[in-house]
Amino acid sequence: MPRLIRLDQTGHTTLAQWSAEDAASVEAASAAFRSELDRGYFAVVSQGEGHAEHVRELPLDAPLVILRRPIAGG
Amino acid sequence: MGAEGSGPLPELASVYWRPRASERTLTRAGRLWTLSTVGYTVPFLAAAAILPALNPVTLPVALVALAQAWMIPELSAARGSNVVRPRGPAKRPGAEAVALGLLGDLVGHDSRDLHAQTGLVLERGELGVWLVGEAGALLIRPGGRRVHCYCVKATDPALPSSDRIAHLLLALRTDESGFATVANLAFSGARARVRRRLAKPTRPALDSAVVAARTTP
Numbered sequence: 001m002p003r004l005i006r007l008d009q010t011g012h013t014t015l016a017q018w019s020a021e022d023a024a025s026v027e028a029a030s031a032a033f034r035s036e037l038d039r040g041y042f043a044v045v046s047q048g049e050g051h052a053e054h055v056r057e058l059p060l061d062a063p064l065v066i067l068r069r070p071i072a073g074g
Numbered sequence: 075m076g077a078e079g080s081g082p083l084p085e086l087a088s089v090y091w092r093p094r095a096s097e098r099t100l101t102r103a104g105r106l107w108t109l110s111t112v113g114y115t116v117p118f119l120a121a122a123a124i125l126p127a128l129n130p131v132t133l134p135v136a137l138v139a140l141a142q143a144w145m146i147p148e149l150s151a152a153r154g155s156n157v158v159r160p161r162g163p164a165k166r167p168g169a170e171a172v173a174l175g176l177l178g179d180l181v182g183h184d185s186r187d188l189h190a191q192t193g194l195v196l197e198r199g200e201l202g203v204w205l206v207g208e209a210g211a212l213l214i215r216p217g218g219r220r221v222h223c224y225c226v227k228a229t230d231p232a233l234p235s236s237d238r239i240a241h242l243l244l245a246l247r248t249d250e251s252g253f254a255t256v257a258n259l260a261f262s263g264a265r266a267r268v269r270r271r272l273a274k275p276t277r278p279a280l281d282s283a284v285v286a287a288r289t290t291p
Contacts, residue, residue: 005176007240007241009166009169010172070084070088071242071253074227
């Protein structure tokens, strides 16, 4: 089942899981996704070694969507 | 690896004045670092050679100048290698274990083993081979002779070490040249100079990256 996770102080937290056939789970996952983006997180879908995609809408077909904090030069 | 499919790294907005990193800008940055090292070193070397020739009494001053000529480049290299210095044991082992599990899912077997051994994750890119740590990254340029040391980190200081690496890795995979633009270049120089200043446990990571960089076109 696809998952939306947030990288945080606990390692990571699963915020939502959804099934494309279950409209309620998709709606809940989309709401959680938008809420975290509003809090300043960026959403990324890893596509294997060397590739990842920054997404602004919840990709329903992605197995794992990762929310990360911004990075900055130290 | 790149921004073609996913758009540029969002963090680029915070460094809008910087030119985007590319083969050309990296090569130029490397040459400028070499030039500045020569600029710092040559006057001291010249003084060390000329002073005793003019008056042997100045030999102690010449020796100090010689030491300076050696010390300044070494300090620069130390600054560069510090970007991947291990930050100490995990403060919350439970969270670290969870974060390590996710990081392990993101990388291949070889990178996982290397991370377990050295604390760094190896990632091949178009600009070279990267070694990603929790607060910085090394870019080993194709051929393996030059290393760029970048200071870059996740903005949440409370994240477990492996999550900090995952942040950098995901950003790097999203947009490699954007990542190199956002990161601050702390040093660029010869591989041997960086290796000498690396903590011993992390040196095998650099050796592996150099081998990979030699096969990078």
